[in-house]
Amino acid sequence: MLRSQPQIIRLLSRLASNPPSSLILEGGEAEERLALSKYLLKTLNCPDAHNGPCLECALCAKIDADVFRDMFLLDPQDGLSVDHIRELRPILAQKPRHSWRMIIIAGAGDLNISCANALLKSVEEPVSRNCFVFLAAQREHLLPTLISRSFVLTLTRRTRMASDQEQEELYREFSDFVVSGRGFIHGTSKKNPLSLDQARQFLARIQVELAKAQRGEQNPFMNLAPQSWYRMNKVLHTAFYALSCRVRIDLVLQWLALTFWQIRRTN
Ligand SMILES: [Zn+2]
Structure with a gap:
């Protein structure tokens, strides 16, 4: 290191x-x-x-x-x-x-x-x-x-790290993908890569949004069954763990987006 x-x-x-x-x-x-x-x-x-x-x-x-x-x-x-x-x-x-x-x-x-x-x-x-x-x-x-x-x-x-604006865009594409199943996967390769710190912040932000949705706030994770929120939180923890094991960041985010989309679809 x-x-x-x-x-x-x-x-x-x-x-x-x-x-x-x-x-x-x-x-x-x-x-x-x-x-x-x-x-x-x-x-x-x-x-x-x-x-x-x-x-x-x-x-x-x-x-x-x-x-x-x-x-x-x-x-x-x-x-x-x-x-x-x-x-x-x-x-x-x-x-x-x-x-x-x-x-x-x-x-x-x-x-x-x-x-x-x-x-x-x-x-x-x-x-x-x-x-x-x-x-x-x-x-x-x-x-x-x-x-x-x-x-x-x-x-x-x-x-070389992604700018604040790029991180914001990535989050928007991620949440769009969770709803529509379109866009995000290709978007991850076009921008500057997230650093490990940024990727952790990205996951933490999703965690916060999940909590907000459970409190009834409007966002892409709202109106899900409690079981789906529970599964999403578990998936997030696995993603945090994958990052700490140095799994490639873009792969972790793509897996997260796909899994969230599947959970939402089968809600
Ligand atoms: Zn010494």
Whole structure:
């Protein structure tokens, strides 16, 4: 996974000699962003680091296994709260056990405003040998004040991703297909491909629309038997799982569209 970002690896290795108190990693895929932040943490702490971590020592292994005492992995999806961030402050004020402590905020683009501000406050009161790393699909999802206080690294492949407009179009074609059985399958190949993050967002959006339909809102999934909604939700979970197993994204979406269309037809 790291081999796909040789430039970023070189930059991170150089940054390790004087790391910023706040770093933003944007672009690429969520897994790449997390792996790269751990790479930097290893470089900062590995006793055998030479132009990068050894990747073999006990310390490198602990970081990989998420059991390194100086690594805090926060994610809004795990129910991160302002209280949680405040509770961390006294810990962050102490010296790290090893050379450097890292606070990784995965999915930083999903932070609510209170959590984003609480984290910003911590960033604004830097403590030596603490490094905050914010991971986001794109920097525009973060507070402008945070961006201006951070060192930003952009992973490659950002330009090849589908634009917001293309994602919107893809969703429209998908929902049309569920009703009519026409269009979507060919549409998937014409546009820029969705990244893994975008594909997950696409599935999450369908999940939300399904819930809305069950509450009686008007959309392509409305007026179905409860059994059909249940089956669609199960199919969605399988699609999420397929993505996490790295099944090709266009195949997952095509299978999803066809299965939804069949469920709707036999409703
Ligand atoms: Zn090592």
